[in-house]
Structure formats: C-alpha cells, structure tokens
Amino acid sequence: SQQGEEDPQALSIQEGENATMNCSYKTSINNLQWYRQNSGRGLVHLILIRSNEREKHSGRLRVTLDTSKKSSSLLITASRAADTASYFCATDNSGGSNYKLTFGKGTLLTVNP
Amino acid sequence: DAGVIQSPRHEVTEMGQEVTLRCKPISGHNSLFWYRQTMMRGLELLIYFNNNVPIDDSGMPEDRFSAKMPNASFSTLKIQPSEPRDSAVYFCASSLGRGYSNQPQHFGDGTRLSIL
Numbered sequence: 001s002q003q004g005e006e007d008p009q010a011l012s013i014q015e016g017e018n019a020t021m022n023c024s025y026k027t028s029i030n031n032l033q034w035y036r037q038n039s040g041r042g043l044v045h046l047i048l049i050r051s052n053e054r055e056k057h058s059g060r061l062r063v064t065l066d067t068s069k070k071s072s073s074l075l076i077t078a079s080r081a082a083d084t085a086s087y088f089c090a091t092d093n094s095g096g097s098n099y100k101l102t103f104g105k106g107t108l109l110t111v112n113p
Numbered sequence: 114d115a116g117v118i119q120s121p122r123h124e125v126t127e128m129g130q131e132v133t134l135r136c137k138p139i140s141g142h143n144s145l146f147w148y149r150q151t152m153m154r155g156l157e158l159l160i161y162f163n164n165n166v167p168i169d170d171s172g173m174p175e176d177r178f179s180a181k182m183p184n185a186s187f188s189t190l191k192i193q194p195s196e197p198r199d200s201a202v203y204f205c206a207s208s209l210g211r212g213y214s215n216q217p218q219h220f221g222d223g224t225r226l227s228i229l
Contacts, residue, residue: 005132031214042117042220043156050215052146092214097169099144099212103156 004085004089004104005030012110021107022090024069032065033090033101034074043088046074051094079111115139117221119205130136131193134224136205140172142219144212147180148204156204162219163189163211190227195228202226 001013007022023032028079030051049065050073056063062075076083086108090101118137126132138145147159159172165182173180177196180186192199202225206218 033217040222042222043206043218045217045219048215048217098161098214100169101214101218102158102160103136105155105198 004091004102006087006089006107008107009080009105010108010110013079014109015079015081015113017079017111019079019083019109019111021074021087021109023072023074023091024089025072025089025106026070029067029091031092031100032072032093034061034063034072035088035090035103037086037088037106039085040060046087062091063103076109081111081113084111085109095097116204117207117219119221119224121224123225123227124224126195126229127229129194129198130228131224132195132228134190134203134205134226136188136190136221138188138205138207139219140186142207142209143185144205144208144210144216145182145188146206146212146218147188147209148206150202150204152183159190159203162210197228200226200228210218 004023004025005093033048034046037043048059049063060077063084065072088103090103122134122200145162150156160166160170160180164185180190202223204223206220207218
C-alpha cells in the first residue's frame, strides 16, 4: 500500500540552524499534508499542499512538492528548541478513497539550545 | 476552543479484559477517525465515520475491535477481549465536512494503552 517515507529518521541541529526533512511516496496524490507531534501529544496539522502546487509557505515553514519525483520537503528556518518534535508527512491516493491519509513513520527533529 | 478530547489518557489492564476508549470530536466536525500508533507500524487508520455513520472499517484488525458513534459529539473504540499486542497509543481525530484529504485533521492527545 502507498506510504509516505520520511528521511532522515532523525535529525539533530543547533538552535538557529535550518532543518530540512524529506518525504517520498509511491502513487499519484491529490494532496500532501505535514504534521508535527510533540512527545506524548497528538499530531498537529502544519501545512497542506495540493498536487498542482510546487511550493507553499507558512511562517518559518516552507514546503515543496515535486510530483514527478513523488517527493516533498519541509524546511524549518531559524529553528528553535520548541521545534523539537517528530514530523510526519501524510498522503492521499488519487486513485483510491478521497478521505484516507497514509502517514509515514516520521522524522524526529531535535533542536539543541 | 476545545480540541478533540480523549479519555482516558492512560490505561493499563490485564489480558482478556474489556477496554473502552472515548472520544469527543470538535463541535461542528462531521468526520471522525480512529488511529493506532506503534513504533513498528507507525500510524494506522482503524475506522472512519462521517455524520455518525461508519464509512470504512477496513483497518479494524480483528473482530475483537468495535467502534460506535451514537451521536455527533461522542465515539467509542472497544477492544474485547484485549491482548498484549493491542498495546499502542490510540488517537481520535476529527475534521470538517466529508473528511476529505484536502482538509486538515485535528487530533486528540491519545490514549496510551498497555495490556499486561
């Protein structure tokens, strides 16, 4: 079944640096979403990008989508200790049900103060 | 605004016991999802309701699992009898409208279930 795969599995950086996380998926999509999960908490929606969009910004977040390579990246600029969390991409399947999101296993980001 | 509320936050019980997890979605959201999260398998969709009706339960692992949504503000996920391999974090999420993938999902903080 289709699944987003995040890369790297873990990333450790210093406060102020940029963090880039990647997501690859297997089949055609309509939408791709990124979520954040703090330890012991639920997932929080960050940003949604549609298949006809190539780039989207929200505050310090920048998401790109390359449908030809079936990949997306999430860039967090000027990272803060509070950005420490796991980050997940979630994809739908344009050939399947229009409500089902498939989540990857996430990238664990640690921002050191 | 109140988010998705799940209870209990933690549950520890012995194998064979019945477990009931509860969820209150965000008011006005018509779609509700139950997920299970484990280290091995990540986040898996168990069941999806729209307007209180189960639309897709293909992710429910076995007949031991059942879910209900008696009204727009309450849903339960029941495991009977429970087994150690059911140990996981169970999340409830809600979203607007039909719950399509062009809408964000709003997650509760989950129930951490441990079956001894």
